[in-house]
Amino acid sequence: MTHPxxxxxxxxxxxxxxxxxxxxxxxVSFGVERGEFVCIIGHSGCGKSTILNVxxxxxxxxxxxxxxxxxxxxGPALERGIVFQNYSLFPWRSALSNVMFGxxxxxxxxxxxxxxxxxxxxxxxxxxxxxxxxxxxxxxxGGMRQRVAIARAFAIEPKLLLLDEPFGALxxxxxxxxQDELLKxxxxxxxxxxxxxxxxDEAILLADRILLMTNGPQxxxxxxxxxxxxxxxxxxxxxxxxxxYRIRTHLVDxxxxxxxxxxxxxxxxxxxxxxxxxxxxxxxxxxxTQTASDPAEAPPKVPADPPHAGTDERARLRAVAMR
Amino acid sequence: xxxxxxxRAVIVSVxxxxxxxxxxxxxxxxxxxxxxxxxxxxxxxxxxxxxxVPSPAEIIGLAVSELSNPxxxxxxxxxGIGIQLAWSLYRVLTGFFLAxxxxxxxxxxxxxxxxxxxxxxxxxxxxxxxxxxxxxPLALFIIKDSETSSIFVIFICSIWPMLINTAFGVAGVRxxxxxxxxxxxLAPMQTAFQxxxxxAAPTILTGMRISIGIAWLVIVAAExxxxxxxxxxxxxxEWNNLDLTAVIFSILMIGIVGMLLDxxxxxxxxxxxxxx
Numbered sequence: 016m017t018h019p020x021x022x023x024x025x026x027x028x029x030x031x032x033x034x035x036x037x038x039x040x041x042x043v044s045f046g047v048e049r050g051e052f053v054c055i056i057g058h059s060g061c062g063k064s065t066i067l068n069v070x071x072x073x074x075x076x077x078x079x080x081x082x083x084x085x086x087x088x089x090g091p092a093l094e095r096g097i098v099f100q101n102y103s104l105f106p107w108r109s110a111l112s113n114v115m116f117g118x119x120x121x122x123x124x125x126x127x128x129x130x131x132x133x134x135x136x137x138x139x140x141x142x143x144x145x146x147x148x149x150x151x152x153x154x155x156x157g158g159m160r161q162r163v164a165i166a167r168a169f170a171i172e173p174k175l176l177l178l179d180e181p182f183g184a185l186x187x188x189x190x191x192x193x194q195d196e197l198l199k200x201x202x203x204x205x206x207x208x209x210x211x212x213x214x215x216d217e218a219i220l221l222a223d224r225i226l227l228m229t230n231g232p233q234x235x236x237x238x239x240x241x242x243x244x245x246x247x248x249x250x251x252x253x254x255x256x257x258x259x260y261r262i263r264t265h266l267v268d269x270x271x272x273x274x275x276x277x278x279x280x281x282x283x284x285x286x287x288x289x290x291x292x293x294x295x296x297x298x299x300x301x302x303x304t305q306t307a308s309d310p311a312e313a314p315p316k317v318p319a320d321p322p323h324a325g326t327d328e329r330a331r332l333r334a335v336a337m338r
Numbered sequence: 339x340x341x342x343x344x345x346r347a348v349i350v351s352v353x354x355x356x357x358x359x360x361x362x363x364x365x366x367x368x369x370x371x372x373x374x375x376x377x378x379x380x381x382x383x384x385x386x387x388x389x390x391v392p393s394p395a396e397i398i399g400l401a402v403s404e405l406s407n408p409x410x411x412x413x414x415x416x417x418g419i420g421i422q423l424a425w426s427l428y429r430v431l432t433g434f435f436l437a438x439x440x441x442x443x444x445x446x447x448x449x450x451x452x453x454x455x456x457x458x459x460x461x462x463x464x465x466x467x468x469x470x471x472x473x474x475p476l477a478l479f480i481i482k483d484s485e486t487s488s489i490f491v492i493f494i495c496s497i498w499p500m501l502i503n504t505a506f507g508v509a510g511v512r513x514x515x516x517x518x519x520x521x522x523x524l525a526p527m528q529t530a531f532q533x534x535x536x537x538a539a540p541t542i543l544t545g546m547r548i549s550i551g552i553a554w555l556v557i558v559a560a561e562x563x564x565x566x567x568x569x570x571x572x573x574x575x576e577w578n579n580l581d582l583t584a585v586i587f588s589i590l591m592i593g594i595v596g597m598l599l600d601x602x603x604x605x606x607x608x609x610x611x612x613x614x
Contacts, residue, residue, distance in 0.1 A: 072521075093522060099514060103515065106612040106614045107537070151612070153614060
């Protein structure tokens, strides 16, 4: 049995409160392969950001573990780059200097010129040049700032890139442009990405796989949705892909109704009904029989094999669909 | 619009100054010297029977003569205004920088560690409201040197705003920026100098600006107590000489130097201020 590049095992986060212990999420298990782009979607409060912070090493889980390339993640490290929703650029440094900060931290032995050249290369990649890179973040638009943050994260060439709703604060037009740039850069660099988003269309455009979380408290990753749409993808043409709306409907249906139905609090009375272990794998684009718009036809909620157990996934999916 | 506002403000300022000085000048007529001085008056060097507030013209006259030769030294009780101000500045800056040397690292410690904040807060709260001059007898007894004692008084009065502002600024550094430092595997000292110091610098400089203002207020009183040199001693000495012209002139000089100190720190604060 081969292990995925990033392995999350039975992760849980609990907080003590006045009325007892609050479980934000529990039993969260999934894997991310090298070069894979995985998005995670869920309602506010399901603990997405906490999961990302645990992956980053900024937060410690109450239970479970995270393995990256077989090694346990303990504390933050340069091999995992992060882009925060609020950019988190240093306002006293110029755009270039912000990127250089990361590069100099990653390769302390490099000369200043080399650090500068390397940083400039990545700023060019996100379209920041012609003197704009010398501006302070306060003199840049929100989109520009997020580009700088993305450049800083890519410039340290991390093994895993973590994006915490990076486009949440941007207007739709800017978001689209930067999504395109991110698609292009990821295609060039084969970057492994784990991204939080609230935007279903964004997830379909960018991701290879979308993890769906049930509502908190006691949230968990209920489904792992394959986005079987060929790359390279384009924002304009992807909507014409026959699988696009099947995936989209499946996701929206999950967010609207099933995320609450499957949530821990609603099944608390009958723990036996609770799905345990890794998330159910679904592939709405290829799996014709599954019409998520009709909940009555939705496949029974049975535990599935781990998604990366080495079995033929397609065959298993067909088996699930025929049941 | 802004420019015309500035000009209007200048015009109002100048008119106020002229009106004030004019009224002052008119209300303090020069002594009538038509009759010849009596023998008694000649013996007294032509001094008036009673002291009166000098007119602005006299003060300007003294200012011109003092400032045209500010560094003369004609004995312990007759030194130029420049020498006196230099002594005061020397004491203020020495005490101020010694305070900064202690307050900034300690403020960092308190700001970064909530435990240290809780542990040291009672001491700070008790020591902070003590008038710096109340330390003077103790300082004189322990240090046994009036010069060093006045520097100590400056030190003790300028340490608190710097300490509190540094702790406040450091504690208020956005967690995101600290997280960026953590994810970039920065060593603690690197984090302190590359992230926390620049982030807290505007608050720290504001504390330093408050400190230097207080130090300049306190040095005048301290020098009145310990005597010898300095602008505070100068004011008291001229009061003893009943030379009110010199007293008013030195009051003005205290204000101008204090303003220059404040402007310097304000300029330094602007250098490190960033826009979010």
